Amino acid sequence: MVREVGRLHNLVVAIDSPSDLPAVPEAECLLLFTAARELLLNVVKHAGVSEAYLRLACKPTAVTLTVGDSGCGTVSADTASADQHGFGLFSIRERAEPLGGSLAVDSSPGHGTRVTLTLPLAAAPTAREQPGNPGKGAQAVAQDSEQKSHTVSGRLRVLFVDDHQIVREFLVNLLKMETDIHVVGQCDNGSAAVESAGQLHPDVIIMDVNMPVMDGIEATRRIKERWPGIKVIGLSTLDDADGGSKMRAAGADGYVSKSAPPKELIEVIRQCCRAGGEDCRPTPRSRSRPDNVFGSH
Known part of the structure; x- marks a missing residue:
């Protein structure tokens, strides 16, 4: 980072x-x-x-x-x-x-x-969750009985996919602070994301681009083919158009750089779920910065 x-x-x-x-x-x-x-x-x-x-x-x-x-x-x-x-x-x-x-x-x-x-420093947990642990395979990293329900008080259901545990947990904790967003699960690779999409039926998937087992581009393509109604927002450290264009070609509805302010990701999640997600761009800010979120297609 x-x-x-x-x-x-x-x-x-x-x-x-x-x-x-x-x-x-x-x-x-x-x-x-x-x-x-x-x-x-x-x-x-x-x-x-x-x-x-x-x-x-x-x-x-x-x-x-x-x-x-x-x-x-x-x-x-x-x-x-x-x-x-x-x-x-x-x-x-x-x-x-x-x-x-x-x-x-x-x-x-x-x-x-x-x-x-x-x-x-307090006592650390005896077992730390690590991405790609043996036995995880295509399993979601975290999901419980509440997360398997199809609706949670009308909130937007989000599945978060990123192989970097610290990044994933940091952003998931931010999303949990939003009253209209419910994180239904976490995955550490694209294959797990495809499987979890069918099990959890989220409204939105936050999808890292570069991951082991299956990258976010291929996972997005498969998810969009099977469940076109699920919104997918690409997430990457790459602050350029390459990752965004590849995710868009795979069917993603938006793309946010990890270097962007955290509130931008939250804004795009909401915009992608408005009236069919016609506009998945963050609200323009007065300062000049590269546009790293594309609209729907």
Whole structure:
């Protein structure tokens, strides 16, 4: 993720991370992922530099993430709030405090910014879910009796497909915060997605493009042939037209880059389910950025 953000935004990121990281509990792991992404994007948007550093340090009782730059400075955790681009420093701090963590900002004009997130380490789960575990095969990673029902209080039923566990869980947790969206299952490859589509009958499938066993393009083609009413939204780290054009050719209704603000994915899910999904593009924003979501066809 760090290298991908750097590549997409022409940001050189120096990474300092120990090779023997201890097991980190799920909630802390998701917050570290979120914070790293948001802090690097803040450098891109506000620092006015092309270089940054990311350091991850672990002690027996805590893990520390630091992201810094030598840019214009002046950032404050007390004044920075969530904006259209993501969570913001204030929101990261709000999510860290219930976990016993803290967020520190060292910033001054002309001397850059250093943001440090510290999280205490609790006992990690004894069994961590890993993509592609033996025995998973074409099985959905998560589904329960409620998820097998065909309607859940009128909410949009979403199946999420991505082979990267941290990315998948991060975005699924965001979707679970929306009152009109219900995540009915998760899969880690395209073959599992095809099988789960027939079992769970979701309204929308969020489909990663590049996955093992079967990629998202082939899975989308098979799903659209069998269940044309299911909306499919492509998801990829590739911030260009290639992934989008291939997904569109396979029958997908939309395409969102993983580098886009999380709220964009939520917006596209809703738009794809409106009146037959005539328009699966996010609402235009005032700032200029590449259009990485295509409309219906």
